[in-house]
Amino acid sequence: MVDENMQVEVTDKNKATQEEREQRIAIFIAIIFGVVILGLMVWAIISLAQAEPTTTAKVRDIFIIFMALISLFIGFAIIILIVQVTSLINLLQNEIKPILDATNETVHTLRGTTTFLSENIAEPVIKLNTRLAGLQRILELIGIKRIK
Structure with a gap:
């Protein structure tokens, strides 16, 4: 079982290093491509500067x-x-x-439901429990023990 986990980790690391290697190669190719394009542009500008005016005018028109x-x-x-x-x-x-309006309406309804349940179920139960606890304490003080 440990061997399988280690193999999965090693495979994941190999995939990560392979992806990094592919990214580096892609970046290197993009840089080389950019340098070649930049060189061609510099060569074209120098060639046009030395060319006849009619050639430059034609290139200008094509560029426009x-x-x-x-x-x-x-x-x-x-x-x-x-x-x-x-x-x-x-x-x-x-x-x-x-959808957002319907969700807001549902939340509002839920808020009302929880308020209703809190007021009509939780509060009476809490009050009953406090009164029973008080009664139990009074009975303990009087000396009547609770039967277990």
């Missing part, structure tokens, strides 16, 4: 078109985000709020 397409994509993404937020607001108003 690319930025316009990216702006369009971002606009569509914002529209989709707004639709999702309105859907979430609708869900909160029409589904979750009634």
